[in-house]
Amino acid sequence: MILQKYQGTTENEAVEAAKRDLGESAVIMHRRIVKPKGFYKLFKKPYYEVTAGLEENITYKKEAKERESVAKPPQEESAIEQKLNSLAKLIEEQVAATASSSKESASLKNDLEALAKEPSEDKEKDTESKDIQEEKDMASEKRIACLQLIYNQLLASEVDETYANELIGEIEGSLKKDATIDNVLAAVYQKIVLKLGTPFSLEDIGKDVKYIFFIGPTGVGKTTTIAKIASLFKLVKKTNLALLTADTYRIAAVEQLNTYAGILSVPLKVVYSASELSDAKPEMDGFDMVLIDTAGRSHKNKEQTEDIKRFIDAIPENEREVFLVLSAATKYKDLVRIVETYSEFTGFKLIFTKLDETGAIGCMFNVRMLTGAPLSYMTWGQQVPDDIGRVDAQAIAKQLLSGGDNT
Numbered sequence: 001m002i003l004q005k006y007q008g009t010t011e012n013e014a015v016e017a018a019k020r021d022l023g024e025s026a027v028i029m030h031r032r033i034v035k036p037k038g039f040y041k042l043f044k045k046p047y048y049e050v051t052a053g054l055e056e057n058i059t060y061k062k063e064a065k066e067r068e069s070v071a072k073p074p075q076e077e078s079a080i081e082q083k084l085n086s087l088a089k090l091i092e093e094q095v096a097a098t099a100s101s102s103k104e105s106a107s108l109k110n111d112l113e114a115l116a117k118e119p120s121e122d123k124e125k126d127t128e129s130k131d132i133q134e135e136k137d138m139a140s141e142k143r144i145a146c147l148q149l150i151y152n153q154l155l156a157s158e159v160d161e162t163y164a165n166e167l168i169g170e171i172e173g174s175l176k177k178d179a180t181i182d183n184v185l186a187a188v189y190q191k192i193v194l195k196l197g198t199p200f201s202l203e204d205i206g207k208d209v210k211y212i213f214f215i216g217p218t219g220v221g222k223t224t225t226i227a228k229i230a231s232l233f234k235l236v237k238k239t240n241l242a243l244l245t246a247d248t249y250r251i252a253a254v255e256q257l258n259t260y261a262g263i264l265s266v267p268l269k270v271v272y273s274a275s276e277l278s279d280a281k282p283e284m285d286g287f288d289m290v291l292i293d294t295a296g297r298s299h300k301n302k303e304q305t306e307d308i309k310r311f312i313d314a315i316p317e318n319e320r321e322v323f324l325v326l327s328a329a330t331k332y333k334d335l336v337r338i339v340e341t342y343s344e345f346t347g348f349k350l351i352f353t354k355l356d357e358t359g360a361i362g363c364m365f366n367v368r369m370l371t372g373a374p375l376s377y378m379t380w381g382q383q384v385p386d387d388i389g390r391v392d393a394q395a396i397a398k399q400l401l402s403g404g405d406n407t
């Protein structure tokens with residue numbers, strides 16, 4: 001893992017500097033404003049600093065020699081805020097308990113061995129090397145106990161065993177022998193943030209992309225999420241947008257979106273088939289963004305998913321973006337089947353809804369790992385437009401390490 005700090009007079013400038021140096025795959029791990037201290041603060045303005053990370057298997061343009069000098073975790077990551085402090089404390093206590101019991105048994109073992117052995121000249125030397133060995137064993141025992149506890153926390157957050165094992169395995173292989181508990185925690189935290197990746201935002205879409213599909217199972221919150229996103233873009237960013245619905249299976253569904261369209265003063269177009277959607281394109285010429293609602297479909301019904309595919313294919317790939325909306329409260333086993341079905345016919349970005357209904361958000365990490373699809377938005381309630389935000393990888397990582405339900 002590569003970690004590097006970048007500064008700028010604005011946050012954007014610092015992020016740009018990171019991307020210039022590490023490339024587009026760089027993930028922003030930490031952002032802060034640095035206020036100059038002491039006498040110089042009178043003359044210097046605060047500046048922005050971002051810590052950017054990059055997985056080592058992604059090509060980094062700097063020389064390997066330079067890379068070595070930056071591949072250190074930043075200091076502030078060793079204290080990952082209050083939530084992790086309690087975990088660190090717990091680990092310390094449990095590690096201490098393990099260590100003292102193993103020390104007792106180790107000294108008993110030593111005593112027995114000493115009794116069994118003939119006295120010799122090398123006895124002093126022997127005890128010395130035994131002490132060193134004992135210290136080494138203790139250090140590795142500490143690391144193992146610490147990783148075991150972190151592993152348990154991840155499982156409690158409902159991170160899938162496969163991914164928890166993979167994560168811990170990668171950390172175990174990269175830790176220095178003298179790593180402290182803080183180092184281990186910071187390394188796991190950073191790894192999770194990197195694996196979650198940079199969340200996607202509609203603000204990042206290319207200029208050709210205009211049609212935004214929202215697809216997913218029934219009742220996950222597709223229409224509500226469209227209303228939230230439409231409000232943000234229309235009211236805050238003043239985007240010239242239109243709503244379009246292909247969900248004509250229930251009268252109430254059109255009415256639901258129509259209500260939001262009325263409140264926001266944006267047009268709503270209803271289409272009954274994929275060909276009607278293609279035909280509606282010229283009408284959409286004047287708009288910068290068209291949010292498309294689709295009917296909730298059972299992933300088990302092939303005919304229904306075919307229908308969604310036809311709608312998506314009615315818009316050329318370079319003009320569209322697809323969001324797969326999933327409820328964080330759905331069982332992971334079901335989520336696997338759902339994403340498998342949709343992956344068969346389209347690429348997508350992930351939106352997770354109903355975070356207010358579950359304390360264990362491991363499914364977000366699992367689905368991200370399973371599909372490789374970028375995370376984007378998450379919602380945590382029924383209020384339009386308040387209960388939505390871009391996924392915050394740092395916050396998710398902290399919550400995963402805090403073991404769910406205690407948020």
Ligand SMILES: Nc1nc2c(ncn2[C@@H]2O[C@H](COP(=O)(O)OP(=O)(O)OP(=O)(O)O)[C@@H](O)[C@H]2O)c(=O)[nH]1
Nearest residue numbers: 218219220221222223224296353354379380381382
């Ligand atoms: N608790 C909670 N409820 C939500 C959230 N998002 C949506 N809902 C509720 O979930 C229910 C279904 O929301 P819809 O937006 O109609 O879901 P949909 O995916 O469009 O449903 P279909 O069109 O029937 O497939 C509504 O009662 C919403 O208020 C959320 O983040 N948290």
Ligand SMILES: [Mg+2]
Nearest residue numbers: 222223247253
């Ligand atoms: Mg709906």
